Amino acid sequence: MRYLRALIIVLPLSVFALACEGDDPVDCRADGANCSLREAAVQAGVQVGAAFREVSATDDPKYLPALTADFNSVTHEHAMKWAATQPQYGVFNFDEPDRMIEIAEANGMAVRGHTLVWEQATVDATPEYVTAITDPEELRTLMANHIRTVVGHFRGRVDAWDVVNEPLDTLGSELYQNIFYQLMGPGYIAEAFELAHEADPDATLFLNEALVSNDGDKFDALLALTADLLEQGVPVHGVGLQGHFLTEAPNHDELLANLQKLAALGVVVELTEVDIIARGQGDDAARLERQRQEFFDMASACLAVEACKRITFWGFTDRHTWIDSFFGPDLAPLPLDENYERKPAYFGLRDGLLSGP
Secondary structure, eight states: OHHHHHHHHHHHHHHHHHSSSSSOOOOOTTOOOOOOOOHHHHHHHHHEEEEEEEEHHHHOOTHHHHHHHSEEEEESSSSSSHHHHBBBTTTTHHHHHHHHHHHHHHHOOOEEEEEEEEOSSSSOOOOOHHHOOOOOHHHHHHHHHHHHHHHTTTTTTOOOOEEEEEETTTTTBBOOOOOOEEEEEEHHHHHHHHHHHHHTSEEEEEESSSSSSSSSHHHHHHHHHHHHHHHOOOOEEEEEEEEEEESSOOOOHHHHHHHHHHHTTEEEEEEEEEEOOOOOSHHHHHHHHHHHHHHHHHHHHHTTSTTTTEEESOOOOTOOOHHHHHOOSOOOOOOBTTTBBBBOOOOOHHHHSSOOO
Protein backbone atom coordinates (compact mmCIF):
# COMPACT_ATOMS: atom_id res chain seq x y z
CA MET A 1 0.00 0.00 0.00
CA ARG A 2 2.94 2.34 0.66
CA TYR A 3 3.90 1.87 -3.00
CA LEU A 4 0.43 2.92 -4.15
CA ARG A 5 0.53 6.04 -1.96
CA ALA A 6 3.96 6.96 -3.30
CA LEU A 7 2.79 6.75 -6.89
CA ILE A 8 -0.01 9.21 -6.16
CA ILE A 9 2.69 11.77 -5.45
CA VAL A 10 5.25 10.80 -8.08
CA LEU A 11 3.08 10.22 -11.14
CA PRO A 12 1.80 13.77 -11.66
CA LEU A 13 5.34 15.06 -12.10
CA SER A 14 6.05 12.73 -15.02
CA VAL A 15 2.60 12.75 -16.59
CA PHE A 16 2.08 16.50 -16.49
CA ALA A 17 5.65 17.15 -17.59
CA LEU A 18 4.89 15.24 -20.77
CA ALA A 19 1.56 16.98 -21.20
CA CYS A 20 3.03 20.44 -20.76
CA GLU A 21 6.08 20.24 -23.01
CA GLY A 22 5.73 23.19 -25.39
CA ASP A 23 2.89 25.63 -25.67
CA ASP A 24 1.01 23.91 -28.50
CA PRO A 25 -0.87 20.62 -28.18
CA VAL A 26 0.37 17.68 -30.22
CA ASP A 27 -1.34 17.26 -33.59
CA CYS A 28 -2.01 13.55 -33.55
CA ARG A 29 -2.98 13.57 -37.22
CA ALA A 30 0.36 14.97 -38.31
CA ASP A 31 2.83 12.78 -40.18
CA GLY A 32 5.08 10.96 -37.75
CA ALA A 33 2.99 11.75 -34.68
CA ASN A 34 3.09 8.95 -32.12
CA CYS A 35 0.35 10.04 -29.75
CA SER A 36 -0.94 8.20 -26.72
CA LEU A 37 -4.60 7.27 -26.56
CA ARG A 38 -5.02 10.09 -24.07
CA GLU A 39 -3.55 12.67 -26.44
CA ALA A 40 -5.70 11.41 -29.31
CA ALA A 41 -8.82 11.55 -27.12
CA VAL A 42 -8.07 15.12 -26.06
CA GLN A 43 -7.66 16.16 -29.68
CA ALA A 44 -10.94 14.39 -30.52
CA GLY A 45 -12.78 16.11 -27.67
CA VAL A 46 -13.75 12.87 -25.93
CA GLN A 47 -12.62 10.87 -22.92
CA VAL A 48 -11.03 7.44 -23.04
CA GLY A 49 -11.28 5.51 -19.79
CA ALA A 50 -10.38 2.25 -18.13
CA ALA A 51 -11.54 0.18 -15.20
CA PHE A 52 -9.20 0.24 -12.20
CA ARG A 53 -8.07 -2.57 -9.88
CA GLU A 54 -6.35 -1.60 -6.66
CA VAL A 55 -4.60 -4.96 -6.27
CA SER A 56 -3.04 -4.54 -9.71
CA ALA A 57 -2.00 -0.96 -8.94
CA THR A 58 -0.43 -2.11 -5.69
CA ASP A 59 1.36 -5.23 -6.91
CA ASP A 60 2.39 -4.32 -10.46
CA PRO A 61 4.80 -1.37 -10.83
CA LYS A 62 3.95 -0.93 -14.52
CA TYR A 63 0.21 -0.61 -13.95
CA LEU A 64 -0.28 3.00 -12.84
CA PRO A 65 2.23 4.60 -15.23
CA ALA A 66 0.52 2.87 -18.16
CA LEU A 67 -2.96 3.78 -16.94
CA THR A 68 -2.22 7.46 -16.48
CA ALA A 69 -0.23 7.76 -19.71
CA ASP A 70 -3.02 6.50 -21.98
CA PHE A 71 -6.32 7.30 -20.23
CA ASN A 72 -8.03 10.47 -19.00
CA SER A 73 -10.95 8.77 -17.25
CA VAL A 74 -11.17 5.92 -14.74
CA THR A 75 -13.80 3.86 -12.96
CA HIS A 76 -13.35 1.27 -10.24
CA GLU A 77 -14.01 -2.25 -11.46
CA HIS A 78 -15.49 -3.41 -8.14
CA ALA A 79 -15.23 -1.07 -5.18
CA MET A 80 -18.07 1.37 -5.93
CA LYS A 81 -20.76 -1.31 -6.26
CA TRP A 82 -23.31 -1.76 -3.47
CA ALA A 83 -21.70 -4.85 -1.93
CA ALA A 84 -18.39 -3.01 -1.61
CA THR A 85 -19.61 0.41 -0.45
CA GLN A 86 -22.20 -0.97 2.02
CA PRO A 87 -21.06 -4.52 2.80
CA GLN A 88 -23.21 -4.64 5.94
CA TYR A 89 -26.55 -2.97 6.57
CA GLY A 90 -25.78 0.65 7.44
CA VAL A 91 -21.98 0.16 7.41
CA PHE A 92 -20.17 1.99 4.59
CA ASN A 93 -16.62 1.63 3.28
CA PHE A 94 -15.10 4.04 0.76
CA ASP A 95 -11.39 3.33 1.27
CA GLU A 96 -10.57 1.86 -2.16
CA PRO A 97 -12.52 4.33 -4.30
CA ASP A 98 -11.15 7.22 -2.23
CA ARG A 99 -7.62 6.09 -3.06
CA MET A 100 -8.47 5.69 -6.75
CA ILE A 101 -9.95 9.19 -6.87
CA GLU A 102 -6.78 10.61 -5.28
CA ILE A 103 -4.82 9.07 -8.17
CA ALA A 104 -7.33 10.38 -10.71
CA GLU A 105 -7.27 13.91 -9.31
CA ALA A 106 -3.48 13.94 -9.16
CA ASN A 107 -3.30 12.94 -12.81
CA GLY A 108 -6.08 15.02 -14.36
CA MET A 109 -8.48 12.10 -14.89
CA ALA A 110 -12.27 12.13 -14.75
CA VAL A 111 -14.08 9.53 -12.62
CA ARG A 112 -17.13 7.41 -13.49
CA GLY A 113 -19.06 5.85 -10.62
CA HIS A 114 -20.20 2.26 -11.16
CA THR A 115 -22.83 1.43 -9.94
CA LEU A 116 -25.60 2.44 -7.50
CA VAL A 117 -28.42 -0.06 -8.18
CA TRP A 118 -27.78 -3.45 -9.79
CA GLU A 119 -29.11 -6.94 -9.33
CA GLN A 120 -29.23 -9.52 -12.09
CA ALA A 121 -29.86 -13.22 -12.45
CA THR A 122 -26.32 -13.99 -13.53
CA VAL A 123 -24.46 -11.63 -11.22
CA ASP A 124 -25.98 -10.52 -7.94
CA ALA A 125 -24.33 -7.20 -7.17
CA THR A 126 -26.42 -6.56 -4.05
CA PRO A 127 -25.79 -8.24 -0.69
CA GLU A 128 -28.13 -10.83 0.78
CA TYR A 129 -29.40 -8.39 3.38
CA VAL A 130 -30.92 -6.43 0.48
CA THR A 131 -32.42 -9.33 -1.45
CA ALA A 132 -33.89 -10.79 1.75
CA ILE A 133 -36.09 -7.72 2.41
CA THR A 134 -39.85 -8.29 2.06
CA ASP A 135 -41.22 -4.89 3.11
CA PRO A 136 -41.38 -2.34 0.25
CA GLU A 137 -40.94 0.65 2.56
CA GLU A 138 -37.88 -0.87 4.20
CA LEU A 139 -36.29 -1.39 0.80
CA ARG A 140 -37.28 2.11 -0.35
CA THR A 141 -35.70 3.63 2.76
CA LEU A 142 -32.57 1.51 2.39
CA MET A 143 -32.14 2.39 -1.30
CA ALA A 144 -32.61 6.09 -0.54
CA ASN A 145 -30.05 6.01 2.26
CA HIS A 146 -27.57 4.07 0.13
CA ILE A 147 -27.76 6.43 -2.84
CA ARG A 148 -27.68 9.59 -0.71
CA THR A 149 -24.72 8.34 1.30
CA VAL A 150 -22.64 7.04 -1.60
CA VAL A 151 -23.28 9.87 -4.05
CA GLY A 152 -23.03 12.43 -1.26
CA HIS A 153 -19.65 11.08 -0.17
CA PHE A 154 -18.22 11.55 -3.67
CA ARG A 155 -20.11 14.74 -4.53
CA GLY A 156 -18.07 16.98 -6.80
CA ARG A 157 -15.40 14.30 -7.37
CA VAL A 158 -17.31 11.84 -9.57
CA ASP A 159 -18.45 13.34 -12.87
CA ALA A 160 -20.85 10.54 -13.89
CA TRP A 161 -22.77 7.67 -12.26
CA ASP A 162 -24.27 4.48 -13.59
CA VAL A 163 -27.38 4.92 -11.47
CA VAL A 164 -29.26 1.82 -12.61
CA ASN A 165 -27.21 -0.92 -14.22
CA GLU A 166 -28.77 -3.54 -16.50
CA PRO A 167 -32.46 -2.82 -15.80
CA LEU A 168 -33.55 -5.23 -18.56
CA ASP A 169 -33.49 -9.02 -18.66
CA THR A 170 -30.05 -10.25 -19.63
CA LEU A 171 -31.32 -12.12 -22.67
CA GLY A 172 -34.70 -10.45 -23.05
CA SER A 173 -36.40 -7.13 -23.53
CA GLU A 174 -38.58 -6.87 -20.41
CA LEU A 175 -37.62 -5.10 -17.20
CA TYR A 176 -35.70 -7.54 -15.04
CA GLN A 177 -37.74 -8.42 -11.97
CA ASN A 178 -35.03 -7.84 -9.39
CA ILE A 179 -35.77 -7.21 -5.72
CA PHE A 180 -36.32 -3.49 -6.39
CA TYR A 181 -38.85 -4.21 -9.14
CA GLN A 182 -40.60 -6.88 -7.09
CA LEU A 183 -41.18 -4.67 -4.06
CA MET A 184 -41.25 -1.14 -5.50
CA GLY A 185 -42.44 -1.72 -9.06
CA PRO A 186 -40.87 -0.28 -12.20
CA GLY A 187 -40.88 3.16 -10.59
CA TYR A 188 -37.75 2.22 -8.64
CA ILE A 189 -35.70 3.37 -11.66
CA ALA A 190 -37.09 6.91 -11.59
CA GLU A 191 -36.74 7.04 -7.79
CA ALA A 192 -33.08 6.07 -8.00
CA PHE A 193 -32.35 8.82 -10.53
CA GLU A 194 -34.19 11.45 -8.49
CA LEU A 195 -32.24 10.49 -5.39
CA ALA A 196 -28.89 10.59 -7.19
CA HIS A 197 -29.68 13.97 -8.72
CA GLU A 198 -30.59 15.41 -5.32
CA ALA A 199 -27.35 14.07 -3.84
CA ASP A 200 -25.17 15.59 -6.60
CA PRO A 201 -26.97 17.91 -9.03
CA ASP A 202 -23.82 18.34 -11.14
CA ALA A 203 -23.18 14.63 -11.85
CA THR A 204 -24.19 13.13 -15.19
CA LEU A 205 -26.57 10.24 -14.51
CA PHE A 206 -26.66 7.13 -16.70
CA LEU A 207 -28.72 4.09 -17.49
CA ASN A 208 -26.19 1.39 -18.33
CA GLU A 209 -27.20 -1.73 -20.27
CA ALA A 210 -25.59 -4.83 -21.76
CA LEU A 211 -26.10 -6.52 -25.15
CA VAL A 212 -27.63 -3.46 -26.81
CA SER A 213 -24.85 -2.38 -29.16
CA ASN A 214 -26.48 -4.16 -32.10
CA ASP A 215 -30.02 -3.78 -33.39
CA GLY A 216 -32.80 -5.88 -31.84
CA ASP A 217 -35.69 -6.07 -29.39
CA LYS A 218 -33.52 -5.39 -26.35
CA PHE A 219 -32.15 -2.15 -27.78
CA ASP A 220 -35.69 -1.11 -28.76
CA ALA A 221 -36.76 -1.72 -25.16
CA LEU A 222 -33.87 0.39 -23.84
CA LEU A 223 -34.74 3.19 -26.25
CA ALA A 224 -38.40 3.08 -25.16
CA LEU A 225 -37.46 3.00 -21.46
CA THR A 226 -35.19 6.02 -21.87
CA ALA A 227 -37.84 7.96 -23.78
CA ASP A 228 -40.46 7.13 -21.14
CA LEU A 229 -38.24 8.28 -18.28
CA LEU A 230 -37.41 11.52 -20.07
CA GLU A 231 -41.10 12.15 -20.76
CA GLN A 232 -41.73 11.81 -17.02
CA GLY A 233 -39.06 14.43 -16.34
CA VAL A 234 -36.68 11.95 -14.71
CA PRO A 235 -33.10 13.29 -14.66
CA VAL A 236 -31.61 10.69 -17.00
CA HIS A 237 -28.71 12.49 -18.66
CA GLY A 238 -27.01 9.63 -20.46
CA VAL A 239 -27.17 6.04 -21.64
CA GLY A 240 -24.23 3.67 -21.54
CA LEU A 241 -23.96 0.80 -23.99
CA GLN A 242 -21.81 -1.93 -22.50
CA GLY A 243 -19.20 -3.22 -24.93
CA HIS A 244 -18.36 -6.72 -23.76
CA PHE A 245 -17.91 -8.09 -27.29
CA LEU A 246 -17.35 -11.71 -26.34
CA THR A 247 -19.30 -13.71 -28.92
CA GLU A 248 -19.34 -11.37 -31.91
CA ALA A 249 -17.52 -8.34 -33.21
CA PRO A 250 -19.02 -4.87 -32.98
CA ASN A 251 -21.12 -4.08 -36.03
CA HIS A 252 -20.12 -0.53 -36.96
CA ASP A 253 -23.32 0.38 -38.78
CA GLU A 254 -25.71 -1.01 -36.16
CA LEU A 255 -23.73 0.50 -33.28
CA LEU A 256 -23.66 3.87 -35.05
CA ALA A 257 -27.42 3.73 -35.68
CA ASN A 258 -28.16 2.86 -32.04
CA LEU A 259 -25.98 5.68 -30.76
CA GLN A 260 -27.73 8.09 -33.11
CA LYS A 261 -31.20 6.95 -31.99
CA LEU A 262 -30.33 7.49 -28.33
CA ALA A 263 -28.66 10.84 -29.06
CA ALA A 264 -31.84 11.97 -30.82
CA LEU A 265 -33.60 11.74 -27.45
CA GLY A 266 -31.27 14.46 -26.15
CA VAL A 267 -29.05 12.33 -23.91
CA VAL A 268 -25.29 11.85 -23.81
CA VAL A 269 -24.17 8.39 -24.94
CA GLU A 270 -21.10 6.43 -23.94
CA LEU A 271 -19.56 3.07 -24.69
CA THR A 272 -18.89 1.40 -21.35
CA GLU A 273 -17.17 -1.78 -20.15
CA VAL A 274 -15.53 -2.37 -23.52
CA ASP A 275 -13.42 -5.43 -24.23
CA ILE A 276 -13.17 -7.12 -27.62
CA ILE A 277 -11.65 -10.58 -27.62
CA ALA A 278 -9.17 -11.56 -30.33
CA ARG A 279 -11.41 -14.00 -32.17
CA GLY A 280 -11.19 -16.11 -35.27
CA GLN A 281 -8.90 -18.71 -36.80
CA GLY A 282 -5.42 -18.25 -38.13
CA ASP A 283 -2.07 -17.20 -36.73
CA ASP A 284 -1.69 -14.56 -34.05
CA ALA A 285 -0.98 -11.82 -36.59
CA ALA A 286 -4.25 -12.49 -38.40
CA ARG A 287 -6.27 -12.55 -35.17
CA LEU A 288 -4.72 -9.33 -33.94
CA GLU A 289 -5.28 -7.61 -37.28
CA ARG A 290 -8.98 -8.54 -37.15
CA GLN A 291 -9.09 -7.17 -33.62
CA ARG A 292 -7.44 -3.94 -34.77
CA GLN A 293 -10.24 -3.41 -37.29
CA GLU A 294 -12.88 -4.18 -34.65
CA PHE A 295 -11.42 -1.63 -32.24
CA PHE A 296 -11.43 0.92 -35.05
CA ASP A 297 -15.04 0.14 -35.99
CA MET A 298 -16.20 0.53 -32.40
CA ALA A 299 -14.34 3.79 -31.76
CA SER A 300 -15.16 5.37 -35.12
CA ALA A 301 -18.88 4.70 -34.54
CA CYS A 302 -18.69 6.70 -31.31
CA LEU A 303 -16.69 9.52 -32.87
CA ALA A 304 -19.27 9.86 -35.65
CA VAL A 305 -21.93 10.85 -33.09
CA GLU A 306 -21.51 14.22 -31.43
CA ALA A 307 -23.29 13.06 -28.27
CA CYS A 308 -20.85 10.15 -27.75
CA LYS A 309 -18.41 11.60 -25.27
CA ARG A 310 -16.50 8.69 -23.70
CA ILE A 311 -15.32 5.13 -24.29
CA THR A 312 -14.46 3.14 -21.16
CA PHE A 313 -12.57 -0.15 -21.35
CA TRP A 314 -12.99 -2.83 -18.71
CA GLY A 315 -9.30 -2.83 -17.97
CA PHE A 316 -6.55 -1.79 -20.38
CA THR A 317 -3.88 -4.50 -20.38
CA ASP A 318 -4.24 -8.19 -21.15
CA ARG A 319 -2.19 -8.84 -18.01
CA HIS A 320 -5.17 -7.83 -15.84
CA THR A 321 -8.59 -8.70 -17.28
CA TRP A 322 -11.72 -10.30 -15.86
CA ILE A 323 -12.03 -12.25 -19.12
CA ASP A 324 -9.29 -14.67 -18.02
CA SER A 325 -11.20 -15.67 -14.88
CA PHE A 326 -14.53 -16.24 -16.65
CA PHE A 327 -13.63 -17.46 -20.13
CA GLY A 328 -10.02 -18.59 -20.03
CA PRO A 329 -6.64 -17.14 -21.01
CA ASP A 330 -5.23 -15.87 -24.30
CA LEU A 331 -8.34 -14.03 -25.47
CA ALA A 332 -6.39 -10.76 -25.37
CA PRO A 333 -9.36 -8.34 -25.14
CA LEU A 334 -7.61 -5.04 -24.39
CA PRO A 335 -5.42 -2.50 -26.24
CA LEU A 336 -2.16 -3.25 -24.37
CA ASP A 337 -0.67 -6.74 -24.24
CA GLU A 338 0.53 -8.60 -21.13
CA ASN A 339 3.82 -6.70 -21.25
CA TYR A 340 2.09 -3.31 -21.62
CA GLU A 341 3.15 -3.08 -25.25
CA ARG A 342 0.85 -1.47 -27.82
CA LYS A 343 -1.07 -4.08 -29.82
CA PRO A 344 -2.59 -3.60 -33.27
CA ALA A 345 -5.85 -3.01 -31.35
CA TYR A 346 -4.23 0.02 -29.71
CA PHE A 347 -3.53 1.59 -33.10
CA GLY A 348 -7.00 0.69 -34.38
CA LEU A 349 -8.47 2.42 -31.35
CA ARG A 350 -6.24 5.46 -31.76
CA ASP A 351 -7.15 5.74 -35.43
CA GLY A 352 -10.81 5.45 -34.47
CA LEU A 353 -10.47 8.25 -31.94
CA LEU A 354 -8.98 10.44 -34.66
CA SER A 355 -11.61 9.51 -37.26
CA GLY A 356 -14.11 12.15 -36.17
CA PRO A 357 -14.34 15.74 -37.37
